[in-house]
Amino acid sequence: MxxxxxxxxxxxxxxxxxxxxxxxxxxxxxxxxxxxxxxxxxxxxxxxxxxxxxxxxxxxxxxxxxxxxxxxxxxxxxxxxxxxxxxxxxxxxxxxxxxxxxxxxxxxxxVPPVHRPAQLRDHDPVLVSFSTISYPGQQDALQRTLDAIAGLPMTAVATVEPLLASGLRVPPNVELRRPEPHADVLPGVRLLIGHGGHGTTMAALAHGVPVLVMPMSRHADQPLVGTAVARVGVGLEVSPRASVDDIRQAIQAVLSKPAYAARAAEVGKPFRDxxxxxxxxxxxxxxxxxxxxxx
CATH class of the missing domain: 3.40.50 (Rossmann fold)
Known part of the structure; x- marks a missing residue:
């Protein structure tokens, strides 16, 4: 092209x-x-x-x-x-x-103007939003992410294309939805777990939501996004081949430290409007x- x-x-x-x-x-x-x-x-x-x-x-x-x-x-x-x-x-x-x-x-x-930044309350769900493109290994990574969440005292929303949802084992504490506009879901969540897509990650930061990045393709800028997220302290990066335990520990690490959310709000503020x-x-x-x- x-x-x-x-x-x-x-x-x-x-x-x-x-x-x-x-x-x-x-x-x-x-x-x-x-x-x-x-x-x-x-x-x-x-x-x-x-x-x-x-x-x-x-x-x-x-x-x-x-x-x-x-x-x-x-x-x-x-x-x-x-x-x-x-x-x-x-x-x-x-x-x-x-x-x-x-x-x-x-x-x-x-990023469209953010009218309702997230409040980041302890009882709010985590958002799992991987690419609508089916990158190699993405469904397996998504399943390991769901399995990691299954072992935690929390709820989550996972937005997944219907074709990519086929065969997934969805735990009781995860609600599976079709993809929806970021502005409709981000104000009500306290963490984004995603593939490091630039648009999705920036939308999360604009809402003041910290991120956990699992880059799904080395042929895109996703690894650069993941590295930058960890470097500036707005979240963490884990390998797309990370184990269920490693993913669970990363989720807990971000949620247990308010500094990640505070830094996400600071970094996202300049482009929120x-x-x-x-x-x-x-x-x-x-x-x-x-x-x-x-x-």
Whole structure:
């Protein structure tokens, strides 16, 4: 997908039908950067996961990076006017010199405004929310997580796609639900156990909920998210192959130390009111105005 020239062709056709002041290019489709640049519009590169993941993917030692160079679609061939990195500065340390853009803006996560932060009461349930994508080994990891919760004096809500729920042994203290919007469930829980997905993790922190991360894929930014969560003290990371006892101990460790919840509320506060969204929009408008002034 990153090098599919059909994407560039489609973009060129759209811009011929309707000119744009600025084009926002998803970092997963850098092939579109060239077409956007040739149109004369301002070009913004939107990076929606930890920056270290993208810069490693674009490096000379990465298979994807080498492929993009061979196909002449690497993002360094047509650097954007600016890059918007939608990650939290306290969690993601951006190397601006490795980003293919003339200017780099770390706006903070794009999270809908949080109107009801979690109260984190002792009797509230824990939320188990793994990816809706079935990563290899995810169902087994989910089962071990449920088994760990079964041995604890607490309740939990597990949001699971129906196809992924097939065959799961659900203990009496766990309520199984279909996936639902974060804003509907996070205000009433005291811990998120998840796969380290950027969006889910940032939503939890915006609500002031600490996290226990079990990265399910080394081909995504989930390991980076897990490491950052542990580093800044908003939760812990456990191996996707962790035993039931290890998972149970990690759950107890996070819940027994109020410092994790306090730190989660502190780290999530800057993007709780939708500031990341407004900042990103401002930089897109800036790029449009700069291009218009230059022409």
């Amino acid at each position: 990153a090098s599919d020239r059909g994407i560039a062709t489609d973009l060129t056709g759209e811009l011929e039908r309707s000119a744009a002041d600025v084009v926002v290019v998803d970092c997963m489709t850098p092939v579109a950067l060239g077409a956007a640049r040739r149109s004369g519009a301002g070009v913004v590169l939107l990076m929606h996961a930890f920056s270290g993941y993208w810069t490693s993917q674009w490096s000379t030692t990465s298979p994807i990076g080498m492929w993009l160079r061979l196909t002449r679609t690497h993002p360094t061939r047509c650097p954007a006017d600016c890059a918007i990195v939608t990650t939290a500065p306290k969690l993601d340390r951006v190397r601006a010199d490795l980003v293919p853009a003339r200017g780099v803006h770390q706006t903070g996560p794009i 939708g500031a990341g969204t407004r900042s990103a929009a401002d930089h897109i408008l800036e790029a449009a105005c700069d291009r218009a002034a230059g022409s």
